[in-house]
Amino acid sequence: MEVKVSMSYLDDEKYSVKNASDNELIIDMYAKEKKKNLSPMELLLSAITTCAAVEVVSMIKKRKRDFNDIKAESTGVRADSHPMYYKQINVMYEIYSSDLKDNEAERFISLALTKYCSVGSSIRKDTKVNHSFKIIRD
């Protein structure tokens, strides 16, 4: 199974990427003041967070638990010297459900990050991926 993207140059720190369906993504590496788009390392962190979230939601629904919402806050800790790869990734999910159990959430998130999510399994083995969660019963 193949994934394809095409990249075009917009300026030294700004690029456009299109997928096979011609959907466009703009990426920039500007400093905060000028920044309009995510950077490559922010994309990687976003990719693992959402990829696992899709799997978590799917497992919650398969288990026929109530599901209202899911949010996440993720941080990636980079190496101090080049190449500044992710030494550690921390993903915290907030799941809004009236009846999801703690041990179910723990198992679903763990399975999603380590087993089902293709992005999670594409990163280096010595990157420590930590997860945590809160279940909000509202």
Next chain:
Amino acid sequence: MEVKVSMSYLDDEKYSVKNASDNELIIDMYAKEKKKNLSPMELLLSAITTCAAVEVVSMIKKRKRDFNDIKAESTGVRADSHPMYYKQINVMYEIYSSDLKDNEAERFISLALTKYCSVGSSIRKDTKVNHSFKIIRD
């Protein structure tokens, strides 16, 4: 050095992510007909392609070579069974320059992908990252 993103749920296969500067990215996993945004695995491929391109352009300019444009076509070959990680990534750059030499392009791209690009060094060691290039002299 820490990178942070926040994720919100839009629907089971569509998510919004914001970085620390509040720049937004929409990610979806829809099938081609419905698709408007890149998927997580497309984001990973886009991230490595652009991250290395930034470094390549920087090296071309430091070397004071002519630089007019850079494009790329990247493919990622996924494992056949879950988790469908990238077994192989192929990046082909087209560099528009009147005087960049082949051995310089080869060295810059190789250094960018293997050494300078943080996304490249964040992926698993057994993912084979191949590169190729064309220099266009127009």
